[in-house]
Amino acid sequence: MTATAPPKTSTETASGAGPASKTDVKSLGASLTGQILEWYEWSSYAVFAPFIATAMFNKGDSTSALLATFGVFAVGFLVRPLGGIIFGRVADKRGRKTVLMITIIMMAVASTLIGFMPTYEQIGIWASVGLLIIRVLQGFAHGGESAAANSYIPEIAPNAHRGKWGSMVYVSIFGGSVIAYVLGGLISIVLNDDQIGSWGWRIPFFLCALSACVALYLRRHMKESDHFKEIDSSEPSVESLARPPRTTPPTSSSNSRPAWVNILLVVGMVSGVTGAHYTWTSYVSTYAISHEGMSTQGAYWTTVVAQTAGLIALPLWGGLSDRIGRKPVIYICAVGMGILQIPLMALIDSRPWTLLIASTVGVVIVAAGGALLSSIMSEVFPTAQRTHSIGLAYSLSVAIFGGTAPYIYQWFVAHDLAWASGFYVVALCVLTLISMYILPETKGVDLRDVK
Template sequence: MGSTHIEAERPADRKSLGASLIGQLLEWFEWSSYAVFAPFIAAAFFDKSDPTSALLATFGVFAIGFLVRPLGGIVFGRIADRVGRKNVLMITIIIMALSAVVIGIMPTYEQIGIWASVVLLLVRIIQGFAHGGESATANSYIPEIAPPAHRGKWGSMVYMSIFGGSVIAYTLGGIISLLLTDEQIGAWGWRIPFWLGAVAALIALYLRRHMKESEHFEELQGGGNSDYNHLSEERPTTPKHSNWLNILLIIGLVSGVTSSHYTWTSYASTYAITQQGMSTQGAYWASVFAQTCGLIALPLWGALSDRIGRKPVMYIFAISVGLLQIPLMGFIDSRPWTMLVSATLAVVAVAAGGALLAPVMAEVFPTSQRTSSIGFAYSLSVAVFGGTAPYIFQWFTTHNLSHISGIYVVVLCVLTLISTMLLPETKGIDLRDA
């Protein structure tokens, strides 16, 4: 068969890719908005008499949203493996949109007391449950519809939606901080991203209605398109581990990526504002610039992995972030340019790891168990090592132990390095033989 046929990017695949990514982008925008406006949400939904405790509680709720993600990944993953990827992607975006509406209109601590904190916690649990299913399914779906020779580049776009949603959230945060006073933001301005996200989700829902189902899933169900047989490359399969061993290795692989990601996209700006005295606007715009650079780097890292392999690029991530984490965090002070330099270098390095998560995970697990396996391994690792990172780092900082935060990330980058060494090279593998 000709290579041009193998690598063809069909219009239906590109439209499905776009519909999936737009929905992912909006979901991550809503999710990231919580972290961006954490100081204001803390004041709105928790007792203002102890700002440090309120901020810790806010990050605690942020972490709990992540802790339920493995359950969502398992439940929705099984559904996706049985009834299709598209159906799950429709359900999860509806749940996320409704959750955003509730956060955008719910009363504050001053109005209903402790019930405001309780309702916020419940909504974040529901969001986390849906988010686990969304992430697991997108990490299966996009690599499955990608041309095999470009799976790294296409797969990197899953993480682009994560960075993209965060960039939009921080950009909006910067605009809101420019146009409104801190008092106005605290009173109602922090609600704006949740209102906008709920409205935009309706557009994404419409686009997802026209997505095609994954042909890998359809073939598994016995209804595959005959053209599907021409989509894979003729190459040997990689050595196989047991599925549970692969799950453990993926948990290790993801740990360094997710901990460093949330360090630099969710915690660093709050650290700069609350601990170093940096202006809110300065921290936001520095984060926007850094994450925009990371957004540009993602497909480049993915394309590089299509040429030289997944493992070399993952080594670049683990080694560079492991070496740079502590000095870059220590470089931040009250001047916004220090945040800009540190975060940009860190986020571009983090992008090397983030770009490869979707393709590597899809290439490791078999089609019949792909989404449920990713849902468990990826969501568990993100919950344990990523979603808890802002809370852990804030706790360390509060107790004058901020240096331990850097050591925590470095250790997890070493775990990623070891996991990468133990996993086989999967570039270009036929997903039906994974």
């Protein structure tokens, strides 16, 4: 006797087999809100890097202070793989929602501490040490947040629209950055540079601590991923019973390779995207201000426009990948950025319109790759190991190639080698191209079939 699957109700989901339920959409919104706030705080550090350098490091050497600031920025990324691995295992054992709740609390606490941190003039080297410790805490939390979010959103997404839904993870990154730059622009209008350097740079960190309370409330009402609930229970869930039967044989996106090979391929695939991303979202405005003499307001507002264009492009790139496949869209990103990186950087001078054109083109191209990272990674790794595998591969790539990009660029510029700095991103784009060529096409794969 064959069991008949119960009909779906409006509140039930088919775990990606059919249209998204209202619960899925609300959970997407709650996850997205928290991620935007966390990335807003993370980006605020980069936006106010010149002022933080003055407050927390030796003022005697401005280049040294700026290098030290971006060094701390990089250290925050270097602990992300540890956070991704530890929180990833928690998410694979206790649930994605649990990790998303813990990480937002950690980020709120760290943000508050930065806001109250005494300056170098007040406590000397301990200001630098304290900032370093807090950034390590933030990096640890970010590793867990990124791993859980990159698993959670694709798992609640419909199969046919996973690329578009997965792009929301990067929407949160760009969205948080846009908010940080908008606030930076507003602060630069209301306050002069001396006031910003004295106390104005602390404002974004205080605001983040307050807004995190709202995000925490929203995340309390998120559903847990149905894919996780299935592996966490020996009994099938109502949602799994509600799935329509497969009409085609199950396929696996990656079962022919050892797990460590897929991890290395994902590290390579992410490298060019993250290197270009942090160049065009975290570094170019500081470069324009510090080395090209661009006004602070001009740099901030042009960056806002460019990243808003990237925000608009993200779901469009994600939707395109749902139609033509993941590979072609990633190729557009890698080839486009590899060709244009050096000319775009050379375009920037003291005039804001040069930064506007260069950043807009750069960010929109980066968005083609960023939109697909979440969906591709979730389609490569199986559910039982998905979060900690993503946590390791994604955080490792971002730490090595993304978080260090501003420091590497600044080092080249400080040694009068600005012309050579662009080759770093070009080389990473080649690595992305090769890795994506080796990885399978995963468009529309059922996550149940990923082994």
